Amino acid sequence: xxxxxxxxxxxMRVAHEFHDGDYINLGIGLPTQVSNFIPDNIDVILHCENGxxxxxxxxxxxxxxxxxxxxxxxPVTLKPGSSFFDSATGFAMIRGxxxxxxxxxxxxxxxxxxxxxxxxxEKGVGSVGGSMDLICGSKKVIVAMEHTTHxxxxxxxxxxxxxxxxxxxxxxxxxxxxxxxxxxxGLVLKEVAPGLTAEEVQKVTExxxxxxxxxxxxxx
Amino acid sequence: xxxxxxxxxxAVADIPDGATVMVGGFGVTGVPFTLIRALACNGxxxxxxxxxxxxxxxxxxxxxxxxxxxxxxxxxxxxxxxxDRFTAFEERYLKGEMEMEMxxxxxxxxxxxAGGAGIPAFYTPTGAGTxxxxxxxxxxxxxxxxxxEHALHADFALIKAHIADNMGNxxxxxxxxxxxxxxxxxxxxxxxxxxxxxxxxxxxxxIVVTPAIYVSRVVIGEKYEIRFD
Numbered sequence: 201x202x203x204x205x206x207x208x209x210x211x212m213r214v215a216h217e218f219h220d221g222d223y224i225n226l227g228i229g230l231p232t233q234v235s236n237f238i239p240d241n242i243d244v245i246l247h248c249e250n251g252x253x254x255x256x257x258x259x260x261x262x263x264x265x266x267x268x269x270x271x272x273x274x275p276v277t278l279k280p281g282s283s284f285f286d287s288a289t290g291f292a293m294i295r296g297x298x299x300x301x302x303x304x305x306x307x308x309x310x311x312x313x314x315x316x317x318x319x320x321x322e323k324g325v326g327s328v329g330g331s332m333d334l335i336c337g338s339k340k341v342i343v344a345m346e347h348t349t350h351x352x353x354x355x356x357x358x359x360x361x362x363x364x365x366x367x368x369x370x371x372x373x374x375x376x377x378x379x380x381x382x383x384x385x386g387l388v389l390k391e392v393a394p395g396l397t398a399e400e401v402q403k404v405t406e407x408x409x410x411x412x413x414x415x416x417x418x419x420x
Numbered sequence: 421x422x423x424x425x426x427x428x429x430x431a432v433a434d435i436p437d438g439a440t441v442m443v444g445g446f447g448v449t450g451v452p453f454t455l456i457r458a459l460a461c462n463g464x465x466x467x468x469x470x471x472x473x474x475x476x477x478x479x480x481x482x483x484x485x486x487x488x489x490x491x492x493x494x495x496x497x498x499x500x501x502x503x504d505r506f507t508a509f510e511e512r513y514l515k516g517e518m519e520m521e522m523x524x525x526x527x528x529x530x531x532x533x534a535g536g537a538g539i540p541a542f543y544t545p546t547g548a549g550t551x552x553x554x555x556x557x558x559x560x561x562x563x564x565x566x567x568x569e570h571a572l573h574a575d576f577a578l579i580k581a582h583i584a585d586n587m588g589n590x591x592x593x594x595x596x597x598x599x600x601x602x603x604x605x606x607x608x609x610x611x612x613x614x615x616x617x618x619x620x621x622x623x624x625x626x627i628v629v630t631p632a633i634y635v636s637r638v639v640i641g642e643k644y645e646i647r648f649d
């Protein structure tokens with residue numbers, strides 16, 4: 201298999217989905233890095249369930265305030281117009297439908313958009329965090345993940361084998377190899393990583409992909 | 421009415437065996453490290469701990485030390501394990517030495533809020549149809565399944581705030597607020613660890629986040645260095 205995008209480039213591609221005025225929650229793992237790649241010409245407000253609106257990129261050195269961190273406990277910067285609140289309010293914003301976009305990591309996504317991202321059965325215990333609330337309340341759910349496991353098995357599957365976070369909740373999947381939209385008719389392959397073909401992406405994807413007539417190379 | 425205690429040890433001295441204790445914090449922020457250490461020294465056993473995590477980000481000072489001591493019978497939580505480390509909770513839990521109740525984080529926050537607000541239970545769409553809703557009553561509202569979730573209440577809440585006045589009015593600092601204000605409302609005795617104490621009247625009433633009615637005891641916390649990975 202040819203190599204796909206780095207984790208940074210996955211984040212960069214995810215950020216292209218954002219629009220002016222979006223309120224966006226970035227989940228633990230790969231998604232929290234997206235805050236470093238939001239283009240300057242897009243005006244979005246990042247929400248964190250620990251109780252803040254309006255944080256910025258990851259903080260470094262003297263910028264670090266140990267009490268200003270994102271969902272993954274990484275120090276972040278603050279943007280003008282930010283605000284703080286408690287966790288119950290943070291989740292009322294999510295559940296109440298005020299957060300437009302959520303970006304989550306995943307172990308598996310099914311062809312109908314089921315998401316499994318909180319527990320690996322083989323480990324015996326997991327961490328659900330806010331993922332079940334986020335998929336319930338957000339208008340758009342984007343999954344950012346590597347296309348296959350370390351062993352090369354597809355993460356986009358016909359049916360999830362791990363405990364579900366939610367049913368038919370994923371709208372868009374961005375991986376190192378492709379951008380795939382979940383539609384009522386099935387998974388639509390919209391973009392492939394530079395140098396890859398649709399056939400190469402299909403080989404490492406369990407369900408059959410519908411090739412978009414506008415299939416193109418990912419633009420970063 | 422002065423609620424200031426001279427030490428964390430004296431503030432937690434009456435937490436008995438079998439108590440239910442909420443502990444604030446999210447990851448490394450807003451965690452009452454001084455009160456956690458006092459609880460570990462106090463040694464009370466068979467505790468039910470209600471906390472967003474069971475510790476693990478800073479295992480020398482967070483709830484990991486209470487887990488290691490074998491003081492916990494049950495952890496009610498949302499984020500007890502991490503992908504890049506093995507926690508003291510995990511070790512005990514996987515050996516079958518303690519129980520755990522996994523709760524979606526928004527439901528966890530709302531159950532605590534409800535506990536403090538006199539609401540015994542509520543319906544939420546979160547988790548409907550998943551493993552975490554198994555055995556719970558489900559009802560359809562607006563064509564969507566909702567799960568009945570029950571309020572959480574504790575005997576004690578250990579929380580972290582930034583500044584207190586002698587009466588127990590509290591303000592917080594940035595993301596360290598997280599679960600602390602809701603937990604403050606949902607326990608019989610709320611004990612706040614703070615960075616600074618000021619005289620009554622020095623906090624602008626407009627900026628008080630936790631009004632004194634919720635707070636029983638206040639102690640000055642020690643300074644801890646927060647390391648980032």
